[in-house]
Amino acid sequence: MPAVLIALKDLRLRLRDKSAVTLGLIAPLGLAIIFSLIIPDVSAGEFTMELGVVGIEQSDLGGVFESEVIDDLDRSLFAVTEFDTEGNAQKAVDRLDVFAVIVFPPDIDAAVAAGGGEIQVITTNEAPISGEIALSIARQFAGDVSGVQLSVATALFAGGTDVEALAARTVATPLRLEVVDLETGDRQLDISTFFAAGMAVFFLFFTVQFGVSGLIQERTDGTLPRLLAAPIHPASIIAGKGLAAFALGVISMAVLISATSWQIGARWGNPVGVGMLVVAGVASAIGIMAVIATLARTAEQASNIQSVVAVVLGLLGGSFFPVSQGPAILSKLSLATPHAWFLRGLGDLAGGAGPAAAVPSTIALLGFAVATGVVAALRMRSMVRL
């Protein structure tokens, strides 16, 4: 009961100074909405890349590009427009009629035969992602062409003289150019859900810090001696702080899940499974933040260290971008963060799976909570002594 009294008092203070509302609700919700607006949802069919091409009818290489690349593009993702001149294409990009244009110059065949040549890509700052996709397509195609050139040159250097045969074999060899299918898999979150969950778990660490740093705040404000002199067990004070942090974390997550589902169409998955992940995620965040709080001397110092740790864990854990798309080492390192396990658990639920799918991630999160919670509890015992 004393722990509940202390927790309720802390919640009232946090609501009154608006810090918890700002960091627990407004910031993550705002960022999730902004991210989901900036980055279109491919899987939801919201994204069509308007790609322009110039000169594919006027050169052999352009013809190869049309047959091997353009014709194979997924028409649900790409709309291709052909322009007769580079100038017209540039105007279309300026008007944002197309987001990027791949240009095959008139002399491209001769240039390639001479061992050089260049494919140009017109991009615009207004559509950076489309520009990157066009550049990737062009680079991949140029790389394949260079590979063919090298193969032919090597064969000729080695004494091969049947250029016609080599050319025939080369033409018959399919280009390795592949456009990555951005369709989400069963274990992958759609982009709205990813950013909603990423921001929620990222800011969760800031939200719970209000609770766990409360003990230092009591000391700074001079109220800790009065709490210690009250007819309650000193452990009630620690329990009260933990309870306040837990309530703040769960309330913040619950509101964010509801708001992002309604506002940006995030699909969190099975409610029971999500509930398990939220409870375990909040517990792990409290454990980690509490350990850090015990290392600090003042509330300000604790807040600074906790912020740094929260940002690093958030980046490493994939709150801002899917770590699976980064280097392999990053994916492995991310498993040292609760963020990655939380997002992985949601991914496991994404295909409509039941709560059982979230069990492995829940166990991992609880592991973080227990390991750090024990350390924090041991260290906090000395904090409730003057």
Next chain:
Amino acid sequence: MEEAATPLLVCSDIRKTYGDLVAVDDVSFHILPGETYGLLGPNGAGKTTTINIIAGILDADGGEVRVAGQPMNPRATRAKAAVGYVPQDIALYPDLTASENLVFFGRLVGLSGTTLKERTREILELTGLTSRAEDRTATFSGGMKRRLNIGIGLIHSPQLLILDEPTVGVDPQSRNAILESVDAMANNGMAVLYTTHYMEEAERLCDRIGIIDDGKIVAEGTQRELVEKLGGHDKLHIGITGHGQPAVNATAMLDCVIRVSLGDAAMELIVSDARSSLAEIVNTIVETGAEITGIEIEEPNLEAVFLHLTGKALRD
């Protein structure tokens, strides 16, 4: 006050060390119900550590504290319930109102329902904060915060009230109100343990005083007892007109007079007890034909005792 009464607080040889530093060294004293006990000592003498042990905030390394017959330690909820603790620093939540602060700490000490409501109203009245009850304490003046700080310690009508320098930074008007309140509470049977830097407060409030230095109680007793232990004498300044020498000669013959000297239109006498021998001295002077224009008694005070015992002024 009956000496036979059962002490409400008994400290027996309490001891606390921090590494090699002995903060409290076998401190023993007791406080009776209705008694105000002053704990005086220079900074770093061990006052706050002693108070923290008595309030159940700290564990003692040795000895025993009993409050209302219950052993006191940080886990002793029954003993703690008998204590009202007013820390030296303002211990309020600035974003809560005066009422909310009182209700929170009231619930923490086990009050609820009508009792809590009634006590909150009474404390607000006692501290003169009824009209500001619903204002956040962040908006209060220093004196108002101090008064509420004390009020919280009284919310559950404790048997023992511990006041750790409660008037630091308080304006004279608020200080006077606080001292009157403490006096009234002691008169109602509450035992009070009081530490202060202000000697006049100790002299005005405390029935008995313990002087602590280097973690030890170096002297204890009533103010008079402490002064007498030092062999202190009173000083009398008597203004006179006319010839003073006969008066000097006559008073020098009195048993109560230890030394007498004549200054410019005034005599200065060192006596063992000015108040009891004043009439005799005045009569003797008048009989010599001198006319008395004024009398001033200067008694040895706690400040002098304190300085003598600790070698430091109280505010050091």
